[in-house]
Amino acid sequence: MVEQTVRIISNEPDADHYFRLVVRAPRIAALVQPGQFAHLRIPSPEQVLLRRPFSIFQAQGDTFSVLYKTVGKGTQALSRMGAAEELSAIGPLGRGFTLPEPGGETPLLVAGGYGMAALYLLARRSPQKGIVFVGGRSRADILCEEEFRALGWEVRVATEDGSAGEKGLVTQPLIAELKRGAGKRKLFACGPNPMLKAVAGIAADFDAPAELSMDEQMCCGLGACLTCVLPIKTGSGWEYQRTCTEGPVFDSRRVLWEV
């Protein structure tokens, strides 16, 4: 983990409300593991005080990129920044995904919206190919499908309005695949909480291991403030663990959805 001032190489709109930010950050880029995140300080006239966490989408050479959606004043301010502007980044942070082992379980990736971003590096660095299930409300929410195909992964799309792929939730094609029952599979998921909760249930139903990348509101990103905690099962009961430090990736069997 390091803090460094990073320079924006590009910050382009991708689809509706989605942007791709690429920054030059040699010290951070070299350390990135799949599923980790960067904590960005966004200089802004609206006084965005706290940093904002972003899953690291790609890390190549001395750059890394993030894929984000404009959802509040922080991401809106970020979307107005341009090439050559600078911002402070801390990263890479958190515990990411466990890389699949050669000859081990077939990886099935499940993404909702910009959850795709957290899964790309996993697919890229996985020694074996698998299937990516990607869902969203409509076509505009289906991101970086081509990047996954370019890696040689099969991509199955579901949209709630049917404007791309199968009509419905991303869990439908996932269940269909699991029902086929061909060998051992492991799920890796990132997306909105209801989707993650559904994936955890499906994993339990099919007795498949699953790793979930949790998206929680965060403050320091370093483990100090205890904002981003989740109730996680321990040997005898449960405790609040930090999404930024013990996570963001958790074993689905350990996440308690209600306490």
Place this chain on the structure above:
Amino acid sequence: MNLSVAIGKLRMQNPVTVASGTFGYGVEYAQLLDLNQLGAVVVKGIRLHPVAGNRKPRTAEVTGGMLNAIGLQGPGVEGFLKKYWPFLKELKAPTIINIWGATIQEYGEVARRLDAVEGVGALELNVSCPNIKEGGAHFGTDVTLLSQVVGACRKATTLPLITKMSPNVPSIKPYARAAEDSGSDALSITNSIPAMAIDIQTRRPKLGNVTGGLTGPCIKPIALKLVWEAASAVKIPIIGMGGIQNAADAIEFMMAGATAVAVGTASFYEPQTALQVIAGIGDFMQRHGIRDVRELVGTVQVE
């Protein structure tokens, strides 16, 4: 140039520390900055037993600051000593341990337990956390209870005691005097300010705890006035805190009467802030021909 200050028996190599609850147990920041450059490390509040903390959401950003209602999640004193003390005791910078309890007796017990630990720099008595039902703030807003908490800890330990004062009182002076008269070696001023925020789409409070404590740059003028008032009422040193983002903010607190300062919320968004404040105080002293940082304390010209 002398930057060192004394808080009771505790010597600090410079007057800059961090605010309890904003710096974890120090170790969380160790990869990003040299903790040994700090005047002291102040850890998150601990009580006798482990604490799960409040329901979520626990923080909310507001204009110029943030709300928190963490609920003093922590490992309890034994968990702290096992998990965090081995790291902290090796630091050259002293550690100030923030403690609290649900009863006066518990404050005393935690103080006694830590009195037996070699190398603790000082204890900070949290009598002003707004986010817990039992203990916390009500000890800090009742002069009699405040005196009893400080007195119980004074009997339990010879370690320097720093009482963390509530901002939520009509005048801070009688509380400051009560802490001093009961044996506190110093005061830290101030804690977060009770506050709330509402999500107008859902009509729900933005915090799971409904209300929380406001911190960050927006509270600095309030904290500064409290420090200034308390400084006129007591002889013991004051550690000033509330919204400090840079050396200029810190120097304001010192001019208002603080012997030392703590960086709080700013560490969340700029972990280097405390070190930048130390450097900036040195620069200011050099520019103004000040040889000893203590020459700044209480020098605001009111007339």
